[in-house]
Amino acid sequence: MKIGLYFGSFNPIHIGHLIIANHLAENSDLDQIWFVVTPHNPFKKKSSLLDNYQRLEMIHLATEDYDKLKPSDIEFNLPQPNYTVNTLAYLQEKHPNYEFALIMGEDNLKSLHKWKNYDVILENHHIYVYPRISNKTTPAHFINHNKIHTIDAPIIQISSTHIRNSIKATKNIKPLLSPKVWQYVDEMNFYK
Template sequence: MSGPRVGLLFGSFNPVHVGHLILAEHFATRTDLAEVWLVVTPHNPFKAVADLLPDTERLRLVELALAGNPHLRAEAIEFGLPRPSYTIATLDALRQRHPHHDFVLLMGSDNVPGLPRWQESARLLSEVDIYVYPRPGYDLPSLEEFPRVKLMNAPLLDISATYIRESLCAGRSIRYLVPAAVEEVLQPPRASV
């Protein structure tokens, strides 16, 4: 491929938080990637639909979080694909739309053991480079069977969207866990009495 290498960070981003952004910025500015696209997933086959904020709301929050960053972009291609969304189908659609880009998958070490169970995993593992970042509490298996998988150094942040959602439900602050623009939408300031 002659075009730019673009990292694809898939997620429900329910909601997007600083852990996602620090990771994306790290890959966009400290590796051979020109950009990182945060691919907002309408429905991950391994997650329950009921737990998701509406698709358009999650996309809007990602767009707000990335505003002004030339290295990062929100990508909603999966919104127009059949559900559940499979990575290989998304990759095919992105390659068709952007034929001069060289796409790289970004994923946490917790996903590597399950790769053989992914839709068309043999094709995926042979066609695309995969940059893996460590996840707290997950040991990486041997990568011998995955020659295109490369372990990358990246900041370890143990922040989860579940923790943020639980904080919101309990009326607790989410300041510094999410970008200020996202906080304003999810937890608007209370009016003074």
């Protein structure tokens, strides 16, 4: 089985995440997409993050109607701050019969050379890249790389930051979240 790992803080998960994941599940050789909730990204401030389990719960709510989309708390019990290369090694050891690939936005590909042991990741795993509007240029050695696959997915201009700021400003962002996630966010008074 080939699993696409979609890492993120998902703070909150929104319809853009679901559109991209479902597009990959339906239009690539990936059998499942796992939303890997990142407890603490070394490049992000921790202060604005909801609790790990609250973000995981939102992913459960958002994906329960999709057979190929799954929540994952795999990084919750790994040493922090965690690095993708360590998570991949742990998953490969735990699931030796699965093949794991990464899913990332084009903007992340442009900074991949800064990731810990990025060359080990590229040696052992395929990367599926979805388009994002960005003014950074992709490093030349990643263009036409045999392990990097650009996906013709829709460009989604929705951000979790925009959603959090809009909720704080009491704007209606209901269409940007799946109904169950919106209900959970609203009931829990998140981001207000």
